[in-house]
Amino acid sequence: MALQKRRRGPARTAQQRSAWMRKSGANHMATQACPSCGSPRIPHRVCMSCGQYRGETVVVKPAAEE
Numbered sequence: 664m665a666l667q668k669r670r671r672g673p674a675r676t677a678q679q680r681s682a683w684m685r686k687s688g689a690n691h692m693a694t695q696a697c698p699s700c701g702s703p704r705i706p707h708r709v710c711m712s713c714g715q716y717r718g719e720t721v722v723v724k725p726a727a728e729e
């Protein structure tokens with residue numbers, strides 16, 4: 664049975680935790696340009712500026728575009 668040689672120390676744990684926190688942080692949200700309007704959009708989500716998803720208008724804004 665395999666045994667680990669040593670536990671990872673607190674510094675190494677803190678480094679990895681910092682990476683996890685950076686990955687899950689709200690200000691590290693990945694964005695892509697929307698194909699229809701070009702504004703930044705979270706992948707696999709409806710675009711917040713034009714309300715389109717996969718070429719279809721999903722969310723109709725009340726009076727934003729006239």
Ligand SMILES: [Zn+2]
Binds near residue numbers: 715
């Ligand atoms: Zn858009």
